[in-house]
Amino acid sequence: MASEFSALLRRLRRDAGMTQETLAERAGVGVRTIRGLETGERADPRVTTVRLLADALGLAPEDREELLAAAISRTGNGNQPDEATGHRQPDGSPGPGNRPDLPTGRGNPPDESTAHVRPVTGQPGSAFQEALADVGEQLAQAVAARWQREEEHRQVHDPYPLPVRWQPAPEELTDHWANIRCLPAGVGDGPLDLSGRLDEIVGVYRRIPSGRLVVLGRPGSGKTVLAVRFVLDHLKSRARTDAVPVIFSIGSWDPTALTFRDWLTRQLTRDHPGLAAPGPAGASLAAALVESGRVLPVLDGFDEIAGGLRRPALEALNATTLPLVLTSRPSEYAAAVAETDVLTSAAAVILTDLTLGDLADYLPRTTRKARGGDPARTAWDPVLSELRERPHSRAGADLAAVLTTPLMVTLARAVYSDTPGHDPVSLLDTGRFGSPAELEEHLLDNFVAAVYRPRPEHRPGGGARRDVEPERARYWLGYLAHHLDRLDTPNLEWWRLGSGLRRSTRTLVTALVICLVIGLVDCLVGTLFDTLEFQLPDGLVVGTIGGFMFGILHWFMVAARDTAVAPSGVRMKMSGRDGKAARRAASQLVIGLLAGLVFGFGYGFIRGIHDGIVFGVGPAMTLRAGLYDGMIYGLPFSLAAGPTFGLLGLLQTPLDIRSAISPASLLRTNCRTVTAQLLVWAPTFGLLVGVGAGVVVRVLPALLGPIAWNTASSLKLGLISGLCGVLGYSLSLTAWGQWVVFSRIWLPLTGRLPWSVVGFLEDAYERGVLRQAGAVYQFRHARLQDHLARTYRARHAPRRPERRT
Structure with missing residues (x-):
């Protein structure tokens, strides 16, 4: 009505x-x-x-x-969150840090008279809004816990955060101030004072009425540290209905393939699988949070977007009215602006260099006091004296040019302050380092050696830290960096570790592993019913056909699309299925019917041909036996694979939103999910094959003649089919199975990764080489990733590193 x-x-x-x-x-x-x-x-x-x-x-x-x-x-709610702000004060005005609506076109800011809405009192709040507020609270807690841990791992507060300061960016990178200040048409005003330092970032942001800020800085200048501090400080002062600041690595976004809001929704669902649950209005909770303005995107790394996609990315951001924070290197952002326009209604600041005073305050406090003599002296004193007293000398000028960013200072700390026996005076050796670039390469190259030096430390969960030779660690990290470069993404996703290989290689390796596994299972289980002499050729046939069929399935469903199987962060559910699950189940039903028919007919045909040759019945009878057996096995396999394959698309429901998600926990969750699914699928499939075969052999004799079949034959076929079908499906069409094929077998076998990949990645994270961003790892800085990838490619090293004897 x-x-x-x-x-x-x-x-x-x-x-x-x-x-x-x-x-x-x-x-x-x-x-x-x-x-x-x-x-x-x-x-x-x-x-x-x-x-x-x-x-x-x-x-x-x-x-x-x-x-x-x-x-x-x-x-029905006088304080309904506005799409743009997500929060209103009791008087209907925008809350601190939020802003009235942004203009939809250039130079057309909204009328200021609409910024205050007359509230309607005495009416209860919407149940939908209350539910979203609860979900937002849970998301805020998860985000705060995640980034607090990240700051600890990166030693941001040890002994104190390096100074990060900024000043207004050039005017050509900033929108009109009337748009930034959301002033009515025809009203102009001057710029805002946006200068500040790290602990003032939230206050500076809340002075921007539009809620849009661009943070520019050269490599290593502290953009990510600033983004993390913004999120944590914003969450401390956040009201219950305020938008939740969430960091997104925007470098993985393809604006030509996915809208901005859809991409935000997908990233939220990946890092917080509970948000995939349907909300009160039908859409997922992640989509509801994004659409209602309850997520404040902090977009880190605009410069990491592929060069040809930065212009459409900026245009897509300008097509939205969401408040946001965007970080980028100045040159990449300026190039995108030159091609299209600045970020609509966004103020821009640029990070400034560290000063000699900052170095003098920080570096001495990161190392031990000198033993004997003056206890106030440290190993950094000669270096600081050179920079202070001879700033124009070649050594002093080169080192001063390098130690102007937090990244290089933290690398210098790791190599010299945290590593016994390393004297920072060597940084002044112009014979070794002829330019600032050589100094930077030296720090980047020695960082891995410094963090992987043998140390008698213990892991947080107990037990000594496993030592890894620095050279082997550099080789494996170099391969991972090269892998990310090939995929053109900063996100190290465990389910895509095989995606860096050629599609043909991925398909062949998957088919080969499945062939060996299925053949081995067929031989071992089959010997319970028949002799080994009979099962060896049967296992060869079953393994070959199984590997071929699942290889074809993998090609069409995964490799041909040049994608990877996404992890299924779900548990089993028998009721409450939505239309999307039903459509997925229908599609998988059709695929299962065809795959089962191909496998069953192929296995039966080859077996019939084999029997005809063994018994010497002649070509005509041999061909007839092949076709006959193809029908016997093809029908039950098809009618069993279709329903059970479709069943997997139905028995799913998202995890609890409060689940703590990390790369390792997502892997464990996906392993449990696959196990739970297949514990249902395997006996169902095996039962249907066994019973179906029993029915077929009672129907077909009336058409084709007698068949030698008994109950033991049905039991054997059902048992082997259930086990082999489960293994083939999981290894080819699940994220966990592809992880096993490539990360646990192929890549370690070829020497490109260690045998314990999870342990190596977790160890690299604890050592500060990697950082955790939700359900994925990233290198702690793009400069480090670039350096390791270049080093790996320069060596052209497909060979595996030498192992210790």
């Missing part, structure tokens, strides 16, 4: 002499949105949309207020 808002909107549109199409075009919204609002089909008009409609209709102030009040009354 149409509401007061619907009738009012319809009347105002007609009074303005507009059609629905005209209003939609002028307001920049869809015709379906207008139609739904006027008919009452859309029961939750957003304040952002209502303001756009009011502007397009050219309403007088009193009509505008009436329309806004009717929209808020319709939601």
Whole structure:
């Protein structure tokens, strides 16, 4: 039934002499949105949309207020979060750090008279909004815990955070200040004072009415550290209904393949699988949080987006009204701006270099006091004296140029302060280091050796830290960095470690592993029923056909798409299935029917041919035996594989949102998921094959003649089929199975990764080489990744590193 808002909107549109199409075009919204609002089909008009409609209709102030009040009354909550801000104060004004709606076009900021909405009191809050607020609280807690751990691993507070300061960026990289300040048309004003330091970032952000900030800085200048500190400080002062700041590594976004909001939703679901659960309105909780403005995206690494995608990425960001923080190197952002425009309504700041005073305060406090003599002296004193007293000398000038970013200072600390026996005075040796670039390469190259030096330390969970030779660690890390370069992503995802190989290689390796596994299982289990002499050729046939069939399935479903199987972070569920699960199940049903028919007919045909040759019945009878056995095995395998394959698409439900997700925990969760699924699938498939074969051999003799078959034959076929089918499916079509094939077998076998990949990655994270970003790892800095990848490629080293004897 149409509401007061619907009738009012319809009347105002007609009074303005507009059609629905005209209003939609002028307001920049869809015709379906207008139609739904006027008919009452859309029961939750957003304040952002209502303001756009009011502007397009050219309403007088009193009509505008009436329309806004009717929209808020319709939601049943006078303090409904605005799409753009996600939070309102009791008086209806935007809360601290939030902002009124952003303009949809260049130079058209919204009318300031619409920034305050008359609240409707005495009405209960929407259950949907309350549910989202609860989910937002859980997300905020998970985000805070994650980044607090990350700061500890990166030793940000040991002994104290390096100074990170900034100043306003050049005006050509900043939008019009009237847009940034959300001023009415025709009103101009001067720039905001946005200078500050690390502990002031939230206060500076909240001085920006538009809620959009671009942070620029050269490599290693502290952009990520600033982003982390912004998230943690913002969460400390966050109200319950405020947007939750979440860091997203934007380098993995392809704006030509996925919209910005959809990409945010997908990243949230990956890092917090519980958000895949359907929300009160039907969409996933992740999508609901993004669409309702309850997520404040902190987009780290705009410069890491592929060069040809930065322009469409910036255009896509300008097409949204979401508040956000964006970090980038200055040159890459400036190039994208030159191709299109600045980030709409965004202020921009640029990080400044560290000073000699910063170095003098910080470096001496990171190393031990000198033994004997003056206890206040440290190994860094001669270096600092050179920089202070001879700043224009070649050694002093080169080193001063290097130690201007937090990255290089922390590398210098790791190589010299944290490593016994290393004297930082060697950094002044111009014979070894002829330029600042050589100094930087030296620090990057020795960082791995420094963090992998033998130390009698213990892991947090107990037990001594396993030593890894620095040279082998550098080789394996170099391969991982090279792998990320090939995939053009900063995210080290365990389920994609095989994706760096050629598609043909991935398919052949998968087929080969499945062939060996299925053949071995067939031989071992089959000897319970028949002799080894009979089972050896049977295992060879079953393994070959199984490897071939699952290899074909892997090619069409995974490799041909040049993608990877995503981890299934789900548990079993028998009820409450949605339409998407039903469609997935139907698709898998068809695939299962075809795959089962191919495997069953192929196995039966080869077995019939083999028997015909062994018994010497002649070519005609041999061919007839092959076709005959193909039908006997093809029908039950097809009718069993289809339903059981489709069953896997139904028995799924997301995990609890409060689950702590890390790369290792996601791997363990996915392993448990695959195990749970296959404990249901294997006996079901085996039972259907065994029973189906028994039914077929009772039906076909009437058409083709007698068949030698008994109960033991059905039991054997069902048992072997269940086990082999489970193994083939899991190794070829699950993320955990592909992890086993490549990360536990192929890559270690070829020497490119260690046998214990999980242990190596967790150890690298604890040593500070990697950082954790949700369910993925990343190198602690893009410069380190680039250096390791270049070193690996320069060596052209497909050979495995020498092992200790």
